[in-house]
Amino acid sequence: MGNKWRKAKLALGLNLCVYVPRTLDDSATPSSERLSDAALLSPKNWDSRPMTPTPSSHGLRFARSGSKSSKQTCSICLTKMKQGDGHAIFTAECSHSFHFHCISSNVKHGNQLCPVCRAKWKEIPFLAPTLDPLPGRASVGWPQTDALMTMVHRLPPLPRRDLNRRHLLSLLQAPEPSVFDDDESLDLQPASSERSSGNKNVAGHNPAKTVEIKTYPEVSAASCSNSYDNFTVLVHIKAASTVARLNPRGNQAILPQPSQTPRAPVDLVTVLDISGSMAGTKLALLKRAMGFVIQNLGSNDRLSVIAFSSTARRLFPLRRMSDTGRQHALQAVNSLVANGGTNIAEGLRKGAKVMEDRREKNPVASIILLSDGQDTYTVSGNGGNQSQPNYQLLLPLSIHGGDNAGFQIPVHAFGFGADHDASSMHSISEISGGTFSFIETEAVIQDAFAQCIGGLLSVVVQELQVGVECMHPSVHLGSLKAGSYPSRVMADARSGFIDVGDLYADEERDFLVSVNVPAESSRNQTSLLKVRCAYRDPLTNEMATLESEEIKLERPEISGEAIVSIEVDRQRNRFQAAEAMSLARTTAERGDLAGAASILENCRMLLSETVSAKFHDRLCIALDAELKEMQERMASRHVYEASGRAYILSGLSSHSWQRATARGDSTDGSSLVQSYQTPSMTEMLARSQATLLGSPSTQRLVQPSWSFGSQPKPR
Template identity: 65%
Template sequence: MGSKWRKVKVALGLNLCVYTPRNHAVADDADDDADTPPPSGRRSDAALLSPPGDWTSAPSTPASNRLRLSKSLSRSSSKKTCSICLGSIRRGDGQAIFTAECCHTFHFHCIAANVEHGSRVCPVCRAQWKEVPATRPDPPLGRARISPVDWPQINNDPFPVAHRLPPPRSNSARQTTLLNQATEPAIYNDDDPLDHKPDPAETTSSSDTKLVDHDHSAKVDVNTYTEVSSVPRSSQVDNFTVLVHIKAPVSNSGRNDSNLAMGSHTSRAPVDLVTVLDISGSMAGTKLALLKRAMGFVIQNLGPNDRLSVIAFSSTARRLFHLRKMSEAGRQLALHAVNSLVANGGTNIAEGLRKGAKIMEERREKNPVSSVILLSDGQDTYTVSNFNGNRNQPDYQMLLPLSLRPDASSGFKIPVHAFGFGADHDALSMHSISEISGGTFSFIETEGVIQDAFAQCIGGLLSVVVKDLRVEIECDHPTTRLDSMKVGSYPSHVTPDRRSGCINVGDLYADEERDFLIVTNIPIETSKSVDTPILKVKCVYNNPISKESATSEYEHVRIARTDGDARGDVSIEVDRQRNRVRAAEAMVQAQSAAENGSLSAAVEILEKMRKRLSETASAKSNDQLCVALDAELKEMQERMASRHVYEASGRAYILSGLSSHSWQRATARGDSTDGSSLVQSYQTPSMVEMVSRSQASLIGGGPDVQRLLQPGWSFGGGRQPRPR
């Protein structure tokens, strides 16, 4: 408890919290061991803009108290502790020290990193500095010059100097400088080379290697279910439904979650990730601070063979750094670049995506897994508004570069996972971008959950075990035909003779499952056979680690034939997936009615679907998926209570739900339904583990960080919904 109270005192010295504990003397060193910390409240924007590891807070008080506390605590705490890293400051401990003109003291490498990104304000007293540590003198003969971004790695540097800054500039000028401080290359072929040699500091044991080898031979499981167990021999049945269930192999990281991000090069497929981040003026303050924190989490959880590049866009777009391996040095450089971001300007989503696509298209080498993450809190004001001069019927495809659109042969290229932030983002455009590219759309309703939403996404991307999966279906009887296939948003094809078809599923995360409904016919059985063959199913896919192709054995679908007139028992597995498909179709119809101005019609569509669900066999058996679907439909009805509510959250909530169901993949979205009903999930164990890791890091940030995680939000259909 003493250490927590000490951190609160340091925070008080930072002017990040200004609460005076009653009956406690805050300037005396003896109080370091006090047992009761002061109550906390919501932090200021200045606190949120400080580095993620430094956040502490308490309620605000009048300026006079703040000044008195700052002066008293800066005498006792700031001289002993660096206010940036919270590390101890001692003369002669091998770290250079910088004393500012306001008399506050910092580790030189900490304050130099801040100044390098444009800060000229004392983190303790907020005084404007005229002289700051900004440059280094020429090193002695035989010593190489060190780039400023490498300073934090130097623990013993005797060459700190001060340099006079130019007059302060406006945020707009500062933003322009940050986006134009270096000339970008004409071709983005400067990506870090792929050398998948083990990192000496991050190798796995021989037992881990055995697990990995076992995983390389793991197969995709294929199972099938018929809608009823048997059909009379004398009956011909049309519109007969067969469920095809696909399950990806279990990952090595599923057995040892600590290897998920930081495991060796053989434990999982490495990722090329480009994040396209909105830093327009509306992101200023808390939003940008939370985005930086979320990106810090992503950076820290990428492995040394993963590569990351960041695009920041406002009125224009800029690549902050090339596609860089997230080694220890790469992470430090990435963190510094992200922390330098300043919010200003308009929202040019198309330009941000164009630069992101350019990185992916022009890279010299490719990791097995590639993805783009897009986050925006606003509406595109540069491209969408110019679509045919008609804002009411925009062509959102124009926001997405050709290189990110689906490939005609495989159906997928590089998915864009879009995150709509807050009530003012354009959910229609974000959903369209993700839907066209094969990614998911998440609705981040509450600011504090950006990091958890990103964590869920990368938890999946860091666990890809199947690439380019294709499900092939053939009729196994001379008279059977494929009437239709209910596959959501996945590209599918049926041959003209309707004797065969295929579904392009693309990548699967470890332990992911997919369910497809195939509608066919059952012929009259003239022979004395006890069953009739209907279909046969197999999967063709690639292993992203071994780079080998694999084909599953045929799964034969047969239906038992009886001499009586009665059909067999109804399959709950088929019925529950049919309910999922019907609920998704009702969501589409309701969303269309709402967009056409009739919220009452939209609510009625959802109400009819809820009644229909309640009458199904799976609902009567208390199937948890039906319970979750009913709760979801009810939530959508409530978010259509008025046009204002629908515009603020209803549209985004419905579209994120549609994205989740159509791809059968977890999305993040605002949710005020009872979390206990959300048992059925598209979340995988790797996603759950990464979200837990994110929440643990937030809890470690103190009670006010936890308070940022507002109630009334959970992952769509999450296995571990946040308690309300």
């Protein structure tokens, strides 16, 4: 048990007081609640402040109630407290001190326990009024047992004339507006790091250079006397790079400041599970992860937070993350308490409503969903032997695009722990065009969020559509292998399209195009295809187009032994591995774990015989490691239910969208499973891990990511 507390304390990065003197008032308080609303959120300069507890001969040293550090530093905002500095200081009966405005805000949201030692206070710094129901209150449908309202009901009744009554009621008891059009206005004078979508004069920015197209035929030459069916051409798309700097003394990344690179600002809604199962360390680490997200959003980015348990509540509307906005967001998140059931659908509906009703829109929009349980209100979860539930019930119509209005907000879903519904979370992300990540251990939640926002804060291409057109009159398209991206071949089989959508900086997409190649008697070359990209530049809001050169195949009379392109072979391996993962998952769901493991083993054998494997290709090595990990997670039904299903679905999400997801140790710099991680994601991961370990220069945190599209050059 001691080891678990030690790990939790290290992950939290704080000297939390785990044991507190028991009193008659709190003798029955469960131990899990003592950590449920611990203050974990940090100020603007938190990335430079060491947070690792000081070890002692007896392990990690617990904080004492009257410690010097707790008196000098406010445990809510983590800034220093100075007498006579213009800020009132409140000292509680347990001897811990806080800024009065910080602790009064904390109490205003219903907390009567010390954020440091969890002692229950008899005297509180903010005297709230009697919370009599207002006219029309019953129509809100907010259960009296739900988490956010139980915070309020713990406060004692006080005189009606309290000056803060109106403010408190407006935050926690007043009905939500019927239309969420109260989003904060966008900044009309954007900062250098975040340009508005209407700014067409971004210095030094050329939309034509935002996307790069490369093509690779399966072989460079084929005999002119033969015809070929299912000849493969690889279409490789890469988005423009961001400014990535390396330390000249080594390969250690220098963490850039957000203002260094112009980027498109983001509207982000986080939908957070605060049901009873999130109590304790889970909620504490979620708060810390949200604090990291808040601190790394720019002043033109906007954030809204939805908290759900038995029902859902919007904590605050879309608000710009200025200094004031950050402070408000940190305090709101820090006030959360876990309680109630799990109503994922209601949380998503409210999150989608924030996006639908907003008056103004930033160029990039996304929803982050985190849950550790199964929806107990919308989708029946009576066991794995039941018929497949309709997970579309969990998504508002606008999110999955069923209304044909072209409105689709990607939901990046994070399944937390062993008890979440991986199938529903994966379906939610797949339908909406987002990704599914599996947070297996509590300590990596911040890293998982960091990797996600590292991508969201680096969008350089939107509405990307890739078109392929046959050039030779006898060449026709067979198939387009595009994973989860919508694709279609026209009726005449002479052209086809792939709808890609957004690309993060440095992201790559690879698609396999199958064509027939006719015999050629009069020419020494056959023109196969031309590739065209059309997309919107989020910095200028302008549409841009780009065309590749014609893809030509040499046609000698006699060709030697065909040398298969390693680029094509590499992507064939990826598609083959993804198909094996999908088939293995289907087999495992039928109860045949041995058969599922056999499918994965056969795929590993096939990969080992490919050209890529013989050249020790890094993608091939990574795929083999991932398939092996999946095999091990099918050792028994218990292991598969606890982690195997979620691990496979997260891997499928990653490979089908060609976008990084968190699973297992994938966010660790030494992991082989780092598919599709971009430099922006790596930098944000380094920033996250530096805050957890207390040193931004820690070498293991900043391992440079490698791209499967371009192999590393020998030193």
